[in-house]
Amino acid sequence: MEKMVTMQQDELLWKNYDNIGVLHIPKSIQIETQFESPFASYEQRPFVCAAPTKCFKVQISEIDNQSDYITLKDGILYSKDMSRLIYCWQEKEHFIIPQSVKVIEPFAFCLQKRLRDIELHNDIVSIGDAAFMGCEALEHIVIPRSVMEIESDTFDGCISLKRVELHDEITQIGRNAFRHCEALQNIILPRNLNYLNGFECCYSLHEIDIPSSVRKIDGFMFCGNLRKVILHSGVREIRDYAFRFCERLATINFPEGLETIGVRAFYPSNMVRAVFPNSLKRIGAEAFYHNERLLYIKFLSNASVGNCAFACCPIIRIKKPDDMIFGDKVFVQDTSYDKFAFWD
Structure with missing residues (x-):
């Protein structure tokens, strides 16, 4: 374990570290995760492969946040105004998304293996790729009416997910969005759906x-x-x-x-x-x-x-x-x- 690491701008921490004792985030650091998270990622899968996705994240014991652009609260990194939920680095079992959050960033809750339920609200407009990948204890999710697309890999590896509530205005279920949701027996698809590619390895469907x-x-x-x-x-x-x-x-x-x-x-x-x-x-x-x-x-x-x-x-x-x-x-x-x- 690295005892202390100072984060660099645009650094992909998951490439360089497995465990960090104290992560120091300097004053000037901004975290943009539109396409790639600094904290987590996954290994690309072969085309025809039933094996679970191999995902990984850096384990962090403590964060010393000095950034002018980031808020740290209750084990979660947000943008300064808390409109973007960037990354949950502390283990959670239950969580309610703050009302200020509009965007849940890619990999935000990746490998939160103890997370059993999470409450989303209707001001959230976007849930990023792989946001809940590997949340093995998650059993139920309600997608807010303000979210129109389920992005790629969003719930991949949520092996205990039994109930998914989708509203009719959702237009897209992205690639591998519900891959390896092994407890999912049935799901009602939205009436306005126009893209569907998300249910590989749903063994109970x-x-x-x-x-x-x-x-x-x-x-x-x-x-x-x-x-x-x-x-x-x-x-x-x-x-x-x-x-x-x-x-x-x-x-x-x-x-x-x-x-x-x-x-x-x-x-x-x-x-x-x-x-x-x-x-x-x-x-x-x-x-x-x-x-x-x-x-x-x-x-x-x-x-x-x-x-x-x-x-x-x-x-x-x-x-x-x-x-x-x-x-x-x-x-x-x-x-x-x-x-x-x-x-x-």
């Missing part, structure tokens, strides 16, 4: 109803207990890998308006039948690979179907337009192609 305002669907890999997905006419694309490793997914509708099903989107699943709409233009390679219960498929359009899209599926009935032609490898039964996902 059973059913999801995706509103018609969402055009592109992504971010449900490794939801191993997901049984049912409800889609609406607004969806245009199910993106590559969207439901990869959702092996218990038995029920999903493919509504009119859907144009694309991406590569490995449902590899594998538990579907028995699939009916594809007249609007469908393309199914990507290996989209339904190793769907070992898929017996019936029906095409209403002359869609392009990629290599191995239905490889190793026991399909016994196919209905399609008369002029629709499949490539040689679409239904191949050779399990050696990519059974163990070597190129994921």
Whole structure:
């Protein structure tokens, strides 16, 4: 442990120190965390990986704040006027965000492993990336009506989070926003949502109803207990890998308006039948690979179907337009192609 460290302007403390006894913040220091926190970060994840995110922060025993631009109160660093909550460096179990706070900065409560509940208010307009990453004891969160976007990684690793209350004006759930929220069984998505990519490794999630305002669907890999997905006419694309490793997914509708099903989107699943709409233009390679219960498929359009899209599926009935032609490898039964996902 470094006994005393004097903070430098724009210094990323987490890169240089694991533990600090006393952090001295000089008079001239300003802390801006719009893109990167001085106190915490995380290791970039491989593309297809179910392992928990490796996040880290510098442990601080005491802070000597002399900055003209920072307020230190109750173990938390704020901007001078307390409109920005910068970083909570003392362990908390319960916390009420002060009414003056408008912005919770990225990584503000990262790895607060004892934090069980936190009360947010309706004057907060922004919650930064990874603000609650790794808060393993957090069980319930209500997103204020003044917050319109859930940023990337916000609740990643909140393994005890059971209840999330979202309001209908939220437009975005960012990449990995609820990744590894392993206790989350259900969630009602906002009616005005237009971007969704946030639920990988939600092992307890059973059913999801995706509103018609969402055009592109992504971010449900490794939801191993997901049984049912409800889609609406607004969806245009199910993106590559969207439901990869959702092996218990038995029920999903493919509504009119859907144009694309991406590569490995449902590899594998538990579907028995699939009916594809007249609007469908393309199914990507290996989209339904190793769907070992898929017996019936029906095409209403002359869609392009990629290599191995239905490889190793026991399909016994196919209905399609008369002029629709499949490539040689679409239904191949050779399990050696990519059974163990070597190129994921």
